[in-house]
Amino acid sequence: SVASCVRGSSITTRSFSLRNNKDFICEWIDWLFQQSVVVYEDKLAYSCVPANVDNNINTITVLGFNSSRFDSNLFKQYFNHSHWKVECNSIIGTLSSLKQFILASTQYNTRLRFIDAQAFVAGGTLKQFGKDFGDADNSNKGIFPYEAITSVNYNEVLSRSEPFEYNDFYSYLNQCNPLSKQEYEQYVEDSKKY
Secondary structure, eight states: OEEEEEESSSEEEEEEOTTTOTTHHHHHHHHHHHHHHHHHHHHHHHOSSOTTSSSOTTEEEEEESSOTTTHHHHTGGGSSBTTEEEOGGGOEEETTEEEEEEEEESSOSOEEEEEEGGGGSTTOSHHHHHHHHHSOOOOOOOOOOGGGOOTTTHHHHHHOOSOOOGGGGOBTTTTBOSSOHHHHHHHHHHHTTO
């Protein structure tokens, strides 16, 4: 799944998931292009630079965090797809670690510049990025039972209404459960509200 927040004259958030559409990456990229037109029009409304000047004002930045090594590799197959293609001279980094690339569309007069923000912030952490970019403290990322969900069982597991078991949170990478028993009991109580 992927979720995006578009910040212009208003804020729009939307998520896309394999559970709803097998082609969710294409749906997401197309939605980003649709939203890029709104952001472009906002830029024109607040800019003193004429639209006909070659100033790249139609290039809309899409920020990811730590996306160069993981996220962007998952959707490389969609770089040249439907009405968009990657601009070859826009790639910064390597094909296995993309720090930047630009998608150009034949349907929209905007371009999407995907940037891994981690490569451009002091400190290089998500917490520091939140402070640098939005003056926000987003240090509480939360805990998710990543290893309980696989590409085979994702629909069944994510469709359940009962809370995850304590052992579902166990991390084989870290060789521990990040939740204490007390935190797990609080999670079970909180899950009753949803």
